Amino acid sequence: FKTLKEFNDFFKGKSKKLPKIRGLKHLYLVIPTFRVLLKMAALLGAANPPAKSEDKILLVKLYFYLLSSGISQLNKCGHPQVSAWARSSPDRVYAWSVDNYPELSAYIRVKAGKTKSSRGQYTRSKPFFTMRFDTPDSSLGILLQKDDMLRSTAEEKLIMEGAPEFGAQIGGFMMLVGEYAK
Known part of the structure; x- marks a missing residue:
């Protein structure tokens, strides 16, 4: 892609123009890769x-990872709100999960200004805060902003x-990430 806008438009589905691909030796690998990327873009949009x-399970997994x-x-990019929160935070883990779906979980570890995100359940100890959903449908209601959190x-x-109060804080950061993603 010549510009970042063309790249973003392609994965948002606004442009059907394929990029120039040099060194293309294995077309049978590229086609499935593009199919997966386009499906992910369609789900996240x-x-x-x-x-x-x-598809619901895949979408919840994508949102938790995102x-x-x-x-x-x-x-890491120095966003003022997120950086201030991370600097003042002791060693804590914030997690998202869906009951009876162990593959639908992700967490972020915050320690003295540094953050590390990871997939799956945090197993070293109980997370400091967990946003736990009963089903993938109820998690999508919140993640797609269709349901009221309260x-x-x-x-x-x-x-x-x-x-x-930490739920409200994480909820605010979730909205912030959602705004950037859209």
């Missing part, structure tokens, strides 16, 4: 949850394990 359950790595990258908490679709 979705306004409503997908109909198929395997949130944990997005918050970590904002800190109502979901009252209906026990969303369980915040840890201090609620």
Whole structure:
């Protein structure tokens, strides 16, 4: 791609113009790679949850990974709010998970101004704060901003394990990452 805008437009589905690819030796590897990238772009750009359950699971996994790595990258890039939060934080782990789906989990570890995001469940100890959902559907309701967080908490679709003020803080960072992603 000649510009970053052309690159972004291609993966948002706004442009069908393929980039120039030099050194293309294995076309049978490139085509499936582009299919996967386009499917991921379509899922992340979705306004409503997908109909198929395997697509829902994939979308939740993508969002959890995006949130944990997005918050970590904002800190590493020096975003004022995220960096201030990370600097003042002792060694803590913030996690996202879905009950009965161990593959649908991610976490971010914050320690003295440094952050590290990771996939899966944090197993060394219990995370300081966990945003736990009862089903992939309820997590998509929050992640796609279709459901109200307070109502979901009252209906026990969303369980915040840890201090609620940290839930609000992580929720704010989730919105920040979402704004940058769109």
